[in-house]
Each structure stands twice: as C-alpha cells, then as structure tokens.
Amino acid sequence: MMNVLIAGVGGQGTLLASRVLGKYAMLCGKDCKLSEIHGMSQRGGSVVTHVRIGEKIHSPVIWEGGADVVIAFEALEAARTAHYLKPEGILLVNDEEILPMPCITGAAEYPKNVKERLSLRVKHTHFIKAQEAAVEAGSGKATNIVMLGALCKLFAFDKDVMKRAVEACVPAKFLQLNLAAFELGYERV
Amino acid sequence: MKELMLTNQAIARGAYEAGVRVLSAYPGTPSTEIAENFAKLDGVYAEWAPNEKVAVEVAIGASVAGARAMACMKHVGLNVAADPLFTVAYTGVGGGLVIVVADDPGMHSSQNEQDSRYYARSAHVPMLEPSDANEAKEFVKIAYELSEKFDTPVLIRETTRVAHSHGFVDLQDRAEVELKKYEKAPQKYVMMPANAIKRHVVVEERDNALSAYVNDMAINREELTDKNEVGIVCSGAVYQYVKEALPNANVFKIGTAYPLPMSALKAFSTKVKEVIVIEELEPYIEDAMKAAGIACHGKDLFSLQGEISVLKIMEKFGGASAPEAEKVPARPPVMCAGCPHRGVFYVLNKLKLTVNGDIGCYTLGAVPPLSAVDTCVCMGASVGMAHGFKKATDGASNNVAVIGDSTFLHSGVTGLINAVYNESGITLIILDNSTTGMTGHQQHPATGKNLMGAPAPVVLLDELCKACGVKDLQIVDAYDVKAVEKAVKAATASKEVSVIIAQRPCALLDKSSKPKMQVQNCRNCGVCMRLGCPAISVGENGVKIDASQCTGCEVCANVCPFGALSLVKEG
Ligand SMILES: Cc1ncc(C[n+]2csc(CCOP(=O)(O)OP(=O)(O)O)c2C)c(N)n1
Numbered sequence: 001m002m003n004v005l006i007a008g009v010g011g012q013g014t015l016l017a018s019r020v021l022g023k024y025a026m027l028c029g030k031d032c033k034l035s036e037i038h039g040m041s042q043r044g045g046s047v048v049t050h051v052r053i054g055e056k057i058h059s060p061v062i063w064e065g066g067a068d069v070v071i072a073f074e075a076l077e078a079a080r081t082a083h084y085l086k087p088e089g090i091l092l093v094n095d096e097e098i099l100p101m102p103c104i105t106g107a108a109e110y111p112k113n114v115k116e117r118l119s120l121r122v123k124h125t126h127f128i129k130a131q132e133a134a135v136e137a138g139s140g141k142a143t144n145i146v147m148l149g150a151l152c153k154l155f156a157f158d159k160d161v162m163k164r165a166v167e168a169c170v171p172a173k174f175l176q177l178n179l180a181a182f183e184l185g186y187e188r189v
Numbered sequence: 190m191k192e193l194m195l196t197n198q199a200i201a202r203g204a205y206e207a208g209v210r211v212l213s214a215y216p217g218t219p220s221t222e223i224a225e226n227f228a229k230l231d232g233v234y235a236e237w238a239p240n241e242k243v244a245v246e247v248a249i250g251a252s253v254a255g256a257r258a259m260a261c262m263k264h265v266g267l268n269v270a271a272d273p274l275f276t277v278a279y280t281g282v283g284g285g286l287v288i289v290v291a292d293d294p295g296m297h298s299s300q301n302e303q304d305s306r307y308y309a310r311s312a313h314v315p316m317l318e319p320s321d322a323n324e325a326k327e328f329v330k331i332a333y334e335l336s337e338k339f340d341t342p343v344l345i346r347e348t349t350r351v352a353h354s355h356g357f358v359d360l361q362d363r364a365e366v367e368l369k370k371y372e373k374a375p376q377k378y379v380m381m382p383a384n385a386i387k388r389h390v391v392v393e394e395r396d397n398a399l400s401a402y403v404n405d406m407a408i409n410r411e412e413l414t415d416k417n418e419v420g421i422v423c424s425g426a427v428y429q430y431v432k433e434a435l436p437n438a439n440v441f442k443i444g445t446a447y448p449l450p451m452s453a454l455k456a457f458s459t460k461v462k463e464v465i466v467i468e469e470l471e472p473y474i475e476d477a478m479k480a481a482g483i484a485c486h487g488k489d490l491f492s493l494q495g496e497i498s499v500l501k502i503m504e505k506f507g508g509a510s511a512p513e514a515e516k517v518p519a520r521p522p523v524m525c526a527g528c529p530h531r532g533v534f535y536v537l538n539k540l541k542l543t544v545n546g547d548i549g550c551y552t553l554g555a556v557p558p559l560s561a562v563d564t565c566v567c568m569g570a571s572v573g574m575a576h577g578f579k580k581a582t583d584g585a586s587n588n589v590a591v592i593g594d595s596t597f598l599h600s601g602v603t604g605l606i607n608a609v610y611n612e613s614g615i616t617l618i619i620l621d622n623s624t625t626g627m628t629g630h631q632q633h634p635a636t637g638k639n640l641m642g643a644p645a646p647v648v649l650l651d652e653l654c655k656a657c658g659v660k661d662l663q664i665v666d667a668y669d670v671k672a673v674e675k676a677v678k679a680a681t682a683s684k685e686v687s688v689i690i691a692q693r694p695c696a697l698l699d700k701s702s703k704p705k706m707q708v709q710n711c712r713n714c715g716v717c718m719r720l721g722c723p724a725i726s727v728g729e730n731g732v733k734i735d736a737s738q739c740t741g742c743e744v745c746a747n748v749c750p751f752g753a754l755s756l757v758k759e760g
Binding site: 022023026035036044057063066101102104106108110140 | 514518
C-alpha cells in the first residue's frame with residue numbers, strides 16, 4: 001500500500017501528476033484510487049490531490065497521519081500538509097516560495113523559516129529545485145514531472161514503467177520535454 | 190476492459206451503456222464532468238441548458254417521447270429544478286429517466302451544505318447512492334431498470350468525494366434501447382387536479398411496492414463479521430471510509446437512500462451488539478431508523494457539518510488521533526491575473542457602493558483588498574436583492590447588482606424583468622466574460638458554441654435587456670477602468686433601470702503569449718495593490734510584476750496615478 005498526497009497551488013499541475021501515478025498503478029496491475037477537488041480552490045488557492053495504490057483500495061482520500069509521502073510543489077503548501085505524513089513518511093518539496101494573497105497584501109506574513117521548520121518536523125525531508133530543473137528541460141510547466149522523477153528515485157519505482165505512464169498522460173508534442181524533466185528530477189534528488 | 194475513471198465520467202459511461210439518448214444539464218461543481226464526458230461519446234445528444242429546471246424539463250420531455258434520458262446538476266441546482274421534480278414523480282416516465290444530483294459536504298465549491306436525500310423522500314422518488322466510480326456506472330444502469338419497472342424518475346446522489354475521485358471501471362458495450370412509441374395519455378401526463386388526484390394514489394402504491402422491493406436489492410447489503418461487535422450503517426463515500434478505518438466491523442451498506450431498506454436494516458440490527466449510523470450532513474438515515482423503532486447512535490457521535498473522514502471514524506473508535514497541523518497563512522482562491530472582473534470591483538469599491546453580488550468567479554470581489562461585494566445568496570439573487578434594497582429605502586439606497594453572463598441567463602433575467610415592471614430603478618452590471626468561468630469554462634446561450642462543440646446561435650445580452658424594457662443600456666470594455674467608472678456614475682445617477690454590460694473574455698480563454706507590464710519610477714503609493722492582482726507584489730523599490738502571471742491587461746496602468754506602469758514594447 002502506498003499513499004501519496006500531492007499539495008500545490010492551483011494551476012501547478014497537481015492533477016496531471018496524480019493521473020500519471022494512477023496510470024503507473026494500472027500498468028503495475030495494482031488497484032488505485034485518486035481524489036481531487038475541482039472548482040473554486042483552483043483559482044490560485046491551495047490544492048491537494050490524493051493517490052492511493054495497493055491490492056484493494058477503499059477510501060479515495062488519505063487521512064492525517066496516513067501518507068507515505070507528501071509531494072509539495074511549494075514550501076508553504078508543504079507546511080500546510082506535513083501532518084498528513086506517517087511518522088516515518090517522506091516529504092518531497094519543490095524549493096520555491098509563492099506568496100499567497102494575504103501575504104501580498106500584507107494581511108499575513110510568509111513564514112520566514114519554513115524550510116528549517118519542515119526539516120525539524122519531518123526527518124526525511126528532501127528539497128529539490130524542481131521549477132529550475134523544469135525550466136532547464138524546456139518549460140516551468142513541467143515542474144510536476146520533475147517531482148515525479150524525484151519520487152521515482154526515492155521510492156525505487158520501476159523507472160521504465162513510470163516513463164510509460166508519463167508518456168500516456170502528456171500530449172505527444174511535449175513528451176520529450178517531459179521525459180527530460182523526469183530525468184532531471186531523478187538525478188537531482 | 191478496465192479504465193481508471195473519474196466517477197463523473199463513469200456516470201456518463203453508465204448512461205451511455207444504458208442506452209441514454211438525451212442528456213441535459215447545467216454546470217455546477219461537483220457534477221459538471223458528467224455532461225462534458227457524455228458529450229464526447231458516439232451516437233448521443235448532450236446539451237447545456239440555461240438552468241437546472243430547464244434541464245430536467247428537457248429530460249422529462251425526452252423520456253415521455255420514449256427515450257432514456259438524464260439530467261445532471263449540483264445540489265443547489267435541484268432547488269431550481271424542484272418544481273418539475275415533484276410533479277414528474279406523479280406522471281412517471283416513458284423511457285427511463287434519471288436525475289443525477291451532486292452534494293458538497295464540506296462546501297468545497299458551494300454556498301451551503303444542503304442534503305438532497307430529503308428531496309427524494311418528500312417527492313417520493315427513489316434515490317440510489319454509489320460509493321465509487323465502478324459502482325456509479327453500475328448504479329446508473331440499475332437506476333434505468335428501476336425507472337422503467339416502477340414507472341418513476343430515479344435520483345442518483347453523489348457527493349464531492351465520490352464525484353471527484355477516480356477508480357477502475359469495467360467497460361461494457363452500449364445497450365441498444367429502442368425509442369418507445371409515444372402514446373397520448375393525458376390522464377398520466379396532464380397534471381391538473383382531476384388527473385393528479387388519481388396519480389397521487391399511484392405514487393403511494395409505487396412507494397409501498399418500492400419500499401418492499403429494495404430490501405432484496407443486492408445494492409443494499411450486510412457485511413457481517415462478528416456478532417459481538419457494533420454494526421455500522423452507512424452509504425456512499427462514508428462506506429469507503431468505514432472499510433478503511435474499521436476493517437473488521439459489521440457493516441450495512443445502503444445503496445438506496447430512498448426508500449431505505451427498513452426490514453433489512455431491522456434484521457441487521459438484531460445481529461449486532463449496537464447500531465451506529467455514520468452519515469454526512471443530516472441525520473437522514475438515523476431519524477428514519479429511529480422512527481421505525483430501531484435503536485441507534487448517529488449524530489450524538491458525528492457532526493452535521495462538513496465531511497466525515499477516515500480519521501474522524503478512527504478517533505471515535507479509539508484508533509488514532511489527529512497529528513497537529515502547522516499554523517500557516519491561508520492561501521484562498523483569488524481572481525486570476527488579467528481577470529476582467531477586477532477593474533469593475535475596483536471601481537465599485539472606490540465609489541463606495543453597496544454591491545448585491547451573485548455566484549461565479551466574481552464572488553471573489555468580496556475578498557480583500559477589493560472587498561466590494563456585500564451580499565451573495567444564490568444564482569440570480571443579485572438582481573432581486575438590489576430591487577428589494579431600493580424598495581425598502583424608497584429608492585435611496587446606494588446599491589448596484591453585479592452578475593455574470595451565465596448567471597444572468599440562468600436566473601438573473603427574471604429579476605431584471607421584475608425590476609423593470611415594478612420600477613425600482615436599479616443598476617445592474619453584467620460581467621460578460623463570454624463563458625461560465627467558475628465551473629471551468631462551459632459554453633452558454635450567449636457564447637456561440639454548444640456542448641457538442643458546434644457553432645450555435647447567440648442570445649445577445651444587450652438585445653435581451655432591451656426586450657425586457659431596459660432603456661438605459663451601456664456597453665463598456667471591462668479593462669477600461671475609467672470608462673467603467675464613468676458608466677457606473679451615469680447609471681447610478683439615473684432613476685430608470687439601467688444595465689451596464691462590461692465585456693472582455695475570461696483571461697484563461699486566450700492562452701497565447703502577450704506583452705507584459707513593466708514598472709518605472711514607482712512611488713509606492715499602493716493604489717495598484719488595491720487591485721489584488723496576483724502578478725503584482727511589493728518589491729524593494731516599488732511594486733514588481735511577476736511576468737509568468739501577467740497578461741498585460743493594463744488595468745494596473747489604468748489605475749496608477751503616476752504612469753509608472755506600462756506595457757513592455759515588443760521588439
Ligand atoms: C443553482 C446553481 N447552479 C449551479 C451553480 C454552480 N455555479 C456557480 S457560479 C456558476 C456560473 C458562473 O458563471 P458566470 O455567471 O458566467 O460567472 P464567471 O464565473 O464566468 O465569472 C455556476 C454554474 C450554483 N452555484 N447554483
């Protein structure tokens with residue numbers, strides 16, 4: 001059983017990332033459920049998608065304290081969702097800060113030491129400059145695929161199968177770019 | 190063949206396999222993808238109706254004409270469609286008729302947490318409740334069989350976590366279902382008192398027959414483990430949570446939320462130590478069981494509010510406690526960079542007007558720093574409420590109504606007719622962004638395209654307003670803040686009903702790359718910060734622009750008093 005929580009900001013491509021993992025589960029012959037929220041929250045708000053892979057899955061939603069890994073596309077979102085991890089869970093964070101509106105307007109302050117706090121809270125915390133790597137691969141939009149490359153390495157997923165899953169989920173004209181992004185994530189974590 | 194599918198897609202697939210010919214729907218999270226996916230399948234007809242009442246009426250018409258038909262909506266949509274629902278319960282159907290309704294416990298994208306199960310009970314319409322994607326597809330087929338066997342419309346209820354989860358679905362072929370021959374039967378289809386009195390007798394008989402029938406349906410089932418343990422009664426998403434949190438519990442899984450399988454539940458209650466009902470929202474099952482004399486726990490343990498979760502169940506049964514979450518600033522949804530609604534709200538805030546708002550992306554005009562919207566109740570309410578404000582204050586109130594284009598066509602236009610007819614002199618601003626933005630960009634009668642992707646005749650909003658009797662009508666470019674301000678001042682000064690149509694397509698529709706804004710000699714006056722644009726933030730030497738988000742809409746340049754913001758010249 002493997003529970004993956006993907007946290008990000010609306011528009012960062014968390015849905016695509018979860019669908020790639022769903023495809024991976026399918027190619028491995030495992031049961032899988034995904035849960036996502038559409039609508040209101042996608043307008044630049046926090047978004048969370050849930051991926052559960054195993055022999056038989058009931059709940060599509062992961063519970064607090066039940067995730068094997070939290071993949072966060074942004075540091076504040078990592079902090080917001082870190083309590084979903086199991087005690088030995090792994091936190092994989094895109095090393096990037098995106099200010100939420102209350103911080104832009106000055107109504108709230110973006111916490112200064114998020115990264116330190118995350119490392120203190122979660123023993124297995126990995127930061128990766130995924131946005132940078134995605135730009136290197138050809139487009140910042142591929143940040144999600146960089147993160148999947150990193151996940152693949154950390155959890156020793158079957159790399160070839162995972163690449164096939166990416167291939168099945170991204171448009172053909174962006175395939176090379178996404179595969180390059182995947183490799184960079186795999187190498188740099 | 191197996192496929193990983195969103196439950197809403199699985200419902201569309203179920204309708205396809207059941208031979209459904211006609212689907213009509215109005216978008217609403219979390220139901221929208223049913224119609225969108227059905228429209229992609231071969232040999233079917235699917236459409237966006239202007240509202241849910243029309244969608245249900247279209248489906249009733251198709252059913253009476255002999256086809257299997259479906260209508261889909263979110264929970265509050267069923268309020269709009271309640272009128273036809275309560276009477277189609279009397280007429281019964283021709284071809285099978287299924288209405289899908291999606292509730293939203295936790296209010297991920299809704300204005301309330303109403304529980305649609307009570308509609309099934311009070312309208313005497315059977316309601317099925319699937320718990321995941323594969324079940325959803327199967328339940329659709331069962332719903333059509335029930336509908337035709339018992340001559341009744343059937344409701345399918347899903348909740349957000351069911352609608353928006355993916356699971357593996359077994360695909361089958363489409364059944365060839367003949368179009369039934371329509372035969373005139375006014376005693377069945379013309380609901381005037383003399384006929385309806387007789388049909389009410391039929392409804393009650395049908396209800397009794399169904400109440401007995403559901404006890405033997407396989408979708409209502411017990412999963413017994415240990416007699417000395419508690420027995421959990423649940424349905425829908427909660428069933429999946431229970432299986433996860435309490436794998437060894439005795440479970441009664443309800444598939445028919447109406448009628449409830451009461452004899453089977455009674456039998457279950459004698460086989461377990463005690464009965465606990467776990468259900469989201471209202472004590473619907475619990476109250477019914479207690480009324481039938483079955484002792485049980487329910488809302489003494491779980492809240493009426495929000496969603497049930499695996500953790501909440503584990504906590505109640507002593508299995509776990511919630512790890513503490515970090516305290517971090519919220520990240521609420523915001524109007525996108527380049528959103529054409531932004532400048533209008535900036536003006537309304539600046540002019541200190543009371544704003545009767547409505548439902549759509551523009552409801553975000555309520556949050557700081559725009560903070561312009563005063564009220565939001567339901568779709569279309571802005572217009573009626575603005576009229577009520579005027580009437581309550583003898584016309585002295587300083588208010589305007591603001592509504593989106595899709596919402597105006599949904600139910601705002603009737604409010605406008607009322608304002609003209611009853612002479613309140615309101616000002617209505619229609620934010621025409623050429624799409625139904627909030628729910629993910631669906632077409633509507635004024636966009637020129639239909640759900641099947643084909644070009645469609647356009648309902649012209651200005652002509653429509655004029656036909657309603659509006660004489661004072663202005664059309665402005667929503668990005669031109671000065672023009673918007675001028676128009677609003679003129680409209681609010683007039684005693685007549687006035688309409689301003691603020692036009693600009695939603696910024697997300699045009700994905701081409703555009704020139705960005707640049708900052709020169711910023712004096713840090715903070716005026717542009719009042720726009721709440723996510724592409725503008727305060728830097729060390731004045732504001733800075735996030736080029737990855739900026740769409741070059743120039744609204745910031747239009748409000749800057751010092752000319753510090755301008756478009757980057759190409760080349
Ligand atoms: C009765 C009802 N049906 C559907 C919805 C879901 N819904 C919320 S806003 C909206 C329409 C928004 O479109 P529009 O008015 O054009 O404004 P936009 O979001 O494009 O700014 C819909 C369909 C609802 N809240 N209530």
